[in-house]
Amino acid sequence: MIWLTWRQFRTQALIGLAALLLLAGYLLLLGLDVHRAHQDVLAHCAGRDCAGPLGAFADRYRLRADLLGYLLLVLPAVLGVFCGAPLIAREFEAGTHRLVWNQSITRRRWLAVKLTVVAGGCTLAVAFAALLLGWATGPVLAVEGARFEPVAFASHGLAPVACTAFASVLGATLGLHLRRTVPAMAATLAVFTVLQLALPAFVRPHYQAPERTRVQLTAPIVANLSKIGTYGDIGGLRVPGGPWVIDTSAILDEAGAPVGHTDWFQDCMDHSSLTDLPRCLADHRIHVEITQQPAARYWTFQAVESALFALLTAATVILAVRRLRTRAD
């Protein structure tokens, strides 16, 4: 059965392997480059303030690190759609399930081998890619303190690996239920997209009770904000140490009152240039209240998310086995 599964999966596997090797080669080169640049920056600014040079270093590699992160974010979906969904649906379309189900091997074993070989292969491939990516772009993410960003979180560590196991099993199970390849592919993509959007927005913040803390807005922090609203609401806050900022209040003064309608705030907003604005605001000793997950919880969150995917995978396998047992043809 392993031979047959491999024989059916061979073309996809070889194409996938070639793509993986290409990616690995690129990551290796990029990683060597990143690590050398990182060492250089650290060596040059030793003993002095490193923030500026490190920022420049991160800026140089940010685009590539982000793009690779997106690649690993969609890779589980791609594997679920192109390896998982056709795995069983194609047998139904060609009618070959009636051939293979009548060999001297139970259907449950047939399913088990198919899932293990294909989902296992996909998972291993992504584990390898995620490991390499983590090594290659690690210094960039560390400087940015952005490991908890939704895309970075889902493309590093254990999360993409567990996610791939789920995506490929999901594709196969949907194929078993829908019995046609293209609908199964579409359904896999739909379920997966909803999950990847809902997870960081509604589920991930609750793995552990978030902490509320006060963050002093210094000029560099203000300069890195992606948005300062007319009445003091802000967006894109990055806090030193790289915690995951879930929610932020509007800008508050020392007494804790919103500053949005004060004269000095409007004055800063209206009359300072983009370069002067951070200084102008920070001089008034402002802060925000944030809801955050501390950076130290990163691996706990990775483990919780992986466990969640493992649970979903197991539930999906049960759905597949139940479908086989009812033996509707």
Added chain:
Amino acid sequence: MVTAVLETTGLTKRYGRRTALADVELSIPAGRVVGLVGPNGAGKSTLMQLACGLIGPTSGRIRVHGAEPGTRPDHLARVGYVAQDTPVYPDLTVAEHLRLGARLNPRWDRALAERRLARAELDPRQKAGRLSGGQRAQLALTVAAAKRPDLLILDEPAAALDPLSRHAFLDHLMESVTELGATAVLSSHALPDVARVCDHLVLLARGRVHLHDDIEPLIARHARVTGRAADLDALPPDVTVLARTDPPDGPATALVRTERPLPADRRWAVTAPDLEELVLAHLARAARPGSPTAPTTRPETRR
């Protein structure tokens, strides 16, 4: 008593509101070549899929070699099945199909498989997707036969074939069955095919069994009677008229069922019917509205 290879009691299969099989009672003895005939939608494929465990019954029971079909590997090994339109893996070569069979079946007979391939003149290196319908059917039969099953089930394997390939296919089928010493069940629309290769008949119509018997005694218990219309009205009372044609000119003909041979009589001539007209007469009777279906279930198994 001969052991039954396939036995059903009250076997019923419904798809939603449609009843494909209703209360089927069958007992197929070992060593027979069974022809399963009936019109489209009679439930032939359903019965075969139940027999190899592809689907499960809605109610009732089916036992193949005394066990629930299709659940255990050793049990699967004893049943060969060639599905309708003979599915094969289009991307795999003919040789790879044999490799598949060898890897998935403990009783695989490689010599038999290779012999059959050579006999069917199949090129082992050819992709199965490029085979003609006849060649594909041969390949599917080879994979099913080389398992060395005790029961070989073939669901209209020859339906899509031209007359010549059908002839060749049926020859191969008979050789395989003989070589295996297996019981075979094959469904077919083509009554001449059934008459040529089968020695046992099961007639299904609208989900029910209407005939179920060895073909020779079945034919012996039927007769074609030709004579004047008035004389045919006066047939003995224990004779059942299944079908009758009364042309305006010329003698009338009736196909009758009779438990003992009709006595020679100068008023009518008695000849043996062929299988085709016998089956058609029973089918016409089954299709007649208000026909008594219950008593005709297994009417021929009383001995």
